[in-house]
Amino acid sequence: xxxxxxxxxxxxxALLKTAVRNSTRRAATSSTTTSNAASPRNxxxxxxxxxxxxxxxxxxxxxxxxxxxxPVHAMTxxxxxxxxxxxxxxxxxxxxxxxxxxxxxxxxxxxEVCASCHSLSRVSWRTLVAVSHTADxxxxxxxxxxxxxxxxxxxxxxxxxxxxxxxxxxxxxxxEAARAANQGALPPDLSLIVKxxxxxxxxxxxxxxxxxxxxxxxxxxxEGLNFNPYFPGTGIAMARVLYDGLVEYxxxxxxxxxxxxxxxxxxxxxxxxPEMDQRKxxxxxxxxxxTVLTGLSIWVKRYKWAPIKARKLxxxxxx
Numbered sequence: 663x664x665x666x667x668x669x670x671x672x673x674x675x676a677l678l679k680t681a682v683r684n685s686t687r688r689a690a691t692s693s694t695t696t697s698n699a700a701s702p703r704n705x706x707x708x709x710x711x712x713x714x715x716x717x718x719x720x721x722x723x724x725x726x727x728x729x730x731x732x733p734v735h736a737m738t739x740x741x742x743x744x745x746x747x748x749x750x751x752x753x754x755x756x757x758x759x760x761x762x763x764x765x766x767x768x769x770x771x772x773x774e775v776c777a778s779c780h781s782l783s784r785v786s787w788r789t790l791v792a793v794s795h796t797a798d799x800x801x802x803x804x805x806x807x808x809x810x811x812x813x814x815x816x817x818x819x820x821x822x823x824x825x826x827x828x829x830x831x832x833x834x835x836x837x838e839a840a841r842a843a844n845q846g847a848l849p850p851d852l853s854l855i856v857k858x859x860x861x862x863x864x865x866x867x868x869x870x871x872x873x874x875x876x877x878x879x880x881x882x883x884x885e886g887l888n889f890n891p892y893f894p895g896t897g898i899a900m901a902r903v904l905y906d907g908l909v910e911y912x913x914x915x916x917x918x919x920x921x922x923x924x925x926x927x928x929x930x931x932x933x934x935x936p937e938m939d940q941r942k943x944x945x946x947x948x949x950x951x952x953t954v955l956t957g958l959s960i961w962v963k964r965y966k967w968a969p970i971k972a973r974k975l976x977x978x979x980x981x
Contacts, residue, residue: 744891746861746868766794768929771922781832784853788826845886847899856934863927868892870923873902
């Protein structure tokens with residue numbers, strides 16, 4: 663009887679310890695399961711927030727410094743004159759090209775009006791073929807000009823007729839001659855003028871059409887300067903050069919001031935970016951291929967990871 667009475671407390675104590683141990687184990691298992699369930703959710707939230715922060719910071723950086731969404735300009739807007747209005751240029755659309763009839767008219771305006779002062783030294787005659795003129799037309803225009811040939815045995819420079827491979831000549835032999843003919847001002851080369859000015863096409867069009875009949879009251883300009891609100895400082899050495907009916911277009915288009923300015927600006931935009939059509943075509947190919955590859959990548963990822971993400975993990979505690 664004494665032995666049995668002594669064993670009962672011992673047995674009760676063992677059972678109590680076993681119950682406490684199992685309860686602690688179940689609590690630990692429940693806590694681990696809860697923490698494991700909450701951990702992926704927290705990681706997803708943290709990953710989403712960090713991704714949004716990274717994308718936002720990159721977009722802000724590009725917007726501030728102009729390497730992505732906004733173009734890089736040679737001058738800041740504060741250094742420019744009156745801000746040029748935005749015009750709906752057709753060639754700026756994603757799926758649009760240049761108006762090639764407009765390019766032909768623009769080259770005519772350049773040749774008959776602008777070429778007397780401004781050079782186009784980075785454009786060769788052959789680049790006009792199949793863009794604005796036929797090969798025979800361009801060849802005829804090139805042959806009207808004489809170029810320096812190789813020196814002969816006596817060292818004298820001979821002259822030859824122009825070829826398609828020659829570049830459009832400058833109206834002046836050197837910079838000093840250009841300044842002497844323009845009261846000390848140097849007419850800029852127009853090959854890359856659209857890319858070299860803040861506002862691009864909008865600025866050049868506004869500049870060509872922005873000459874008032876008379877300067878505003880109170881405006882004082884130095885001798886030899888003309889008022890144009892779109893030019894920095896409003897005083898420009900170039901006088902107004904475009905007037906209604908100044909040229910006679912071959913296709914019968916009315917040669918108004920705005921029409922001539924629009925045509926020559928489109929031509930200068932092509933001269934600065936003749937590869938625009940190829941760039942747009944390549945861009946559309948990249949977008950289409952990237953879209954297809956992105957869809958395939960998402961499908962492959964879901965296909966490969968579906969068995970892993972859909973599996974069920976069961977915890978069997980020891981008995």
